[in-house]
Amino acid sequence: MILYDYILSPSCYKVRLLASLLEVPLEVRPVDFHPGREHKSAALLALNPAGSIPILVDGDLILTESAAMLAYIAGQHGPGWLAGSNPVDIAQQQQWLAFSHRLTHALGGARLVEMLHFYGDLPALQASGIAALRELEAALFARRLSGGTFLVADAPSIADIACFPYVALAPDGSVSLDIYPSIRIWMRAIRALPGFIEMPGIHRLHELAPDPFEEASL
Amino acid sequence: MMPNTMRDAWYPVGLLSGLSDDGKDSQLLGEPISVFGAKNGRPSVESAGRTLPVVERFGHLWTSLGSPNKDLFTIPEADHPERKLVDVGVVRVKCSPLRAVENFLDVAHFPFVHTDILGAESHPEVSDYKVEIRDDVDEVWATKVEFFQPQAAKSAGGGITTEYMYRVPAPTCAVLYKTCPPRPGEWDVITLFVQPLTEDLCDVWPWMALFDDESSMTDLIHFQQLIFLQDRSILENQLPKRLPLDPAMETPTRADLTSVAYRRWLKRHNYTFGAQLVAE
Ligand SMILES: N[C@H](CCC(=O)N[C@@H](CS)C(=O)NCC(=O)O)C(=O)O
Ligand SMILES: [Fe+2]
Numbered sequence: 001m002i003l004y005d006y007i008l009s010p011s012c013y014k015v016r017l018l019a020s021l022l023e024v025p026l027e028v029r030p031v032d033f034h035p036g037r038e039h040k041s042a043a044l045l046a047l048n049p050a051g052s053i054p055i056l057v058d059g060d061l062i063l064t065e066s067a068a069m070l071a072y073i074a075g076q077h078g079p080g081w082l083a084g085s086n087p088v089d090i091a092q093q094q095q096w097l098a099f100s101h102r103l104t105h106a107l108g109g110a111r112l113v114e115m116l117h118f119y120g121d122l123p124a125l126q127a128s129g130i131a132a133l134r135e136l137e138a139a140l141f142a143r144r145l146s147g148g149t150f151l152v153a154d155a156p157s158i159a160d161i162a163c164f165p166y167v168a169l170a171p172d173g174s175v176s177l178d179i180y181p182s183i184r185i186w187m188r189a190i191r192a193l194p195g196f197i198e199m200p201g202i203h204r205l206h207e208l209a210p211d212p213f214e215e216a217s218l
Numbered sequence: 219m220m221p222n223t224m225r226d227a228w229y230p231v232g233l234l235s236g237l238s239d240d241g242k243d244s245q246l247l248g249e250p251i252s253v254f255g256a257k258n259g260r261p262s263v264e265s266a267g268r269t270l271p272v273v274e275r276f277g278h279l280w281t282s283l284g285s286p287n288k289d290l291f292t293i294p295e296a297d298h299p300e301r302k303l304v305d306v307g308v309v310r311v312k313c314s315p316l317r318a319v320e321n322f323l324d325v326a327h328f329p330f331v332h333t334d335i336l337g338a339e340s341h342p343e344v345s346d347y348k349v350e351i352r353d354d355v356d357e358v359w360a361t362k363v364e365f366f367q368p369q370a371a372k373s374a375g376g377g378i379t380t381e382y383m384y385r386v387p388a389p390t391c392a393v394l395y396k397t398c399p400p401r402p403g404e405w406d407v408i409t410l411f412v413q414p415l416t417e418d419l420c421d422v423w424p425w426m427a428l429f430d431d432e433s434s435m436t437d438l439i440h441f442q443q444l445i446f447l448q449d450r451s452i453l454e455n456q457l458p459k460r461l462p463l464d465p466a467m468e469t470p471t472r473a474d475l476t477s478v479a480y481r482r483w484l485k486r487h488n489y490t491f492g493a494q495l496v497a498e
Contacts, residue, residue, distance in 0.1 A: 007440040008447055032436040034443075035236055035307030115310055115450075117421075171454070174312070200447030204333075 001026055001073075004044065004055040006033040008116075010108060010165035011066045012054040013199045018070050018161050021195040022078040034116050067097040070158040083152050083159070092152045096159035102132045103166035110173025111166075122173075129175050133183065136167065140182035149189045156193060164190050168202045223488045225284035227389050230411040230423045232279045233305050237261055245415040246283055247491055253279065276425050277305045278411060291357075291387035295395070296407050296427035304435065306424040306442045313453040314492035315390045315414035316461040316484065318422055321449055322392045322410045323384050323476040325365050331448050334368050338377070341366040349475045351483050358386035358483050360476040371406060372433040372441045374399040386480055389489040390414055401429045408442070417492045418459045422446065460494035 003019075005012045005028045019026045031053050032038040040051050048055045048064040056063040056072070063069050074081035083089035106129035112118035113125065143151070151159045168187055170177055177183060190196070191205045198204050229246055237255035244251050251265045263270040263281040273280040273290045280290050296303070311318055321327065326344050328337025347363040363382040370380045383395040383405070390412035395405035407427040412420050424442055433441075463485045484493060 007444050030434070030436045030440050032439060035233060035305060036436070036439075038436070114312075117308055117310065171451075200444055201451045203451075 002029055002057045003027070004029050004031050004047070004053050004057075006031050006039075006053055008200060009033060009053055010111075010169055010199070011052075011104060013165050013202075014066045014161050015054050015056060015069045015073070016199075017165070017197055018073050018078075018081070018158065020197045021161075021193055022073060022081070023195065024073055024077045067100065067158070067162055070097075070161055074158050080155060081157050081161075083157055086153070089153045093157060093159045096151050097162050099132070099135075100159075100162035100166070102128070103163060106132055107166045107170045107173055107175060110175060111169055112173075114173045126173060126175055129170060129173065133167065133170065133175070133177075133180055136163065137180040137183050140186050144182055144185070149186065151186075156190065160186075160190055165199070165202065172201055222284060224389060224491045226282060226286050227284075227489075228273060228280045228282050228286055228290040229390060229413050230276075230278040231263060231281050231413055232261075233307065233423070234261065234274055234277055234279055235305060236307075237279065244413075244421070246281070247414055248416050249283060251281070253281075276409070276411070277303055278423055278425065291391070293393060293407055293409070293427070295405060298404075298427075298429075300429060301407075301427040302430055302435065302438065304426040304428065304438045304442065306426065306439055306446070309422050309424075309443070309446055309450060311420055311422055311450050311453050312418065313420065313456060314418050314460045315412045315420040316489075316492040317456055317459075318412050318420055318453060319386065319390055319392050319410060320461060320477050320480055321453055321456075322394070323360070323386070323480060324474070325363055325382065326474075327452070328365065328367070331452055332445055336367050336370070336445065338366065338368050347475070349479045351479055351486075355387075358384075358476070358479050360384040360479070363476075370397065371399055371428070371430070372437055373428075373430045384476055386483065389484060389487070390420075398429050400431070404429055414491055420492075458494055460492055463490065463493045463495055 003015055003026045016026065033053060038044060039053050045051055047062060050064055054066055054069065056069045063072060083093035106125050109120050110122060110125040110129055113120040113122045150156045164187065167183060196204065224247060231244060232253045237253060239255040239257055241252045241254045244253055249265055251263055254262045261272060261274065261279045263272055265283065270281045270283065271286065275290055329339050329342045333339060345364045347360060349360045352359055361383045365380055365382065366377065367380045368377045370378055380397045385393045387393060393407065393409045395407055398404045398406040406429065409425045411423040411425060413423065414420050424446055426442060428438065430438065463481050
């Protein structure tokens with residue numbers, strides 16, 4: 001499986017993250033997205049006419065949507081990461097995968113304007129990003145009240161992986177996460193998964209600092 | 219008010235390979251500027267109807283709002299024809315331009331910010347090294363900085379002890395020289411060129427001149443962007459926002475010696491755009 005990848009792309013990181021969680025080897029082919037704009041080159045447009053990355057190639061199969069890549073990798077290597085037979089779970093998973101595109105457009109767009117000089121209407125992107133975060137916060141709060149940690153059913157799924165990166169990187173687009181406690185707990189749970197990997201701006205969990213009182217009593 | 223000395227320095231304002239003939243609006247030291255590609259045959263920069271002086275060097279276009287009394291610095295090592303010259307590309311950071319440079323000079327953050335790449339949490343020690351302000355060239359230099367690194371460069375196979383030299387040749391530019399894994403005896407050159415937009419916003423243009431026959435240009439760009447974006451998330455959260463130049467706020471530990479010298483040098487020259495002179 002070849003992933004056309006950019007180290008700073010949250011969409012590419014989704015695929016790298018799930019592959020790492022499921023211990024699936026990926027052959028990574030770096031794309032000079034910035035400053036080279038290689039994703040708009042003739043060679044890559046031939047693979048993906050939409051001119052975006054990631055692109056996943058496995059034999060004759062070419063995927064250009066990260067949600068489809070997550071479904072493909074989970075289907076082959078981690079069926080537990082796909083919502084099962086319950087129609088409500090299946091529908092909710094689809095709901096969050098579609099929702100993740102709003103995050104990509106809004107929070108991802110704000111990030112590219114703020115960080116890499118892309119053009120865009122920053123206040124409008126930030127406003128729709130904040131609207132999406134509020135919706136996510138309300139949903140995760142409701143999940144917590146009913147004992148859930150992740151977006152769908154009882155376990156982490158591709159829905160969580162699809163939504164996590166752009167949410168975690170919202171501050172790159174000057175959108176603060178301080179005011180969303182349920183989102184913060186959910187992000188912590190994802191970062192605690194065995195096999196979790198980082199990307200710049202998304203840190204691994206560090207050990208808790210030593211208990212200051214324990215030291216004082218020695 | 220901004221002292222004139224900083225207006226007379228040179229600043230990067232764009233990649234020569236990425237300039238637009240139609241011009242791009244930007245800022246320098248709080249003033250609006252427009253950066254043009256081949257509008258008049260050669261790249262140019264305008265500010266409020268004035269044409270500013272320009273220099274093309276290190277893959278970037280440089281300009282100044284004032285009258286620079288010396289040429290833009292040079293990096294003779296970078297001229298070696300076998301080096302790969304890497305235009306890493308701009309990254310905007312919501313921090314003081316001086317803080318961006320100061321962070322770049324500090325090896326002590328490697329284990330915690332660039333964990334398992336430029337530093338390891340198990341090897342946080344910074345050994346003794348030498349810092350000086352070289353009056354003849356008017357630059358800050360730190361030499362004999364040694365540090366254990368799990369993956370010192372794209373070309374490094376495993377953990378090695380790396381030697382660094384740091385150099386500040388202009389108020390918002392830093393050059394580091396580090397052990398070059400494939401060519402013992404030579405130095406890799408990695409720079410941080412900072413364009414100060416306002417006192418707490420900057421565009422950072424990293425650039426490198428490396429010996430590396432193995433890695434592709436894209437690999438080298440990605441490695442450096444990975445590293446710098448790890449710094450960015452730290453830089454945007456530093457407080458106070460502006461770099462304190464009040465000696466009462468200095469905490470000179472060994473790891474901070476370069477930073478202390480940089481702050482003294484800034485203060486001596488009145489390079490204070492992005493600095494805070496009294497504690498808030
Ligand atoms: N195809 C979507 C979009 C991914 C996306 O927005 N990728 C960004 C990089 S993070 C991109 O390539 N943008 C360039 C463009 O769309 O022109 C996905 O796979 O989720
Ligand atoms: Fe750093």
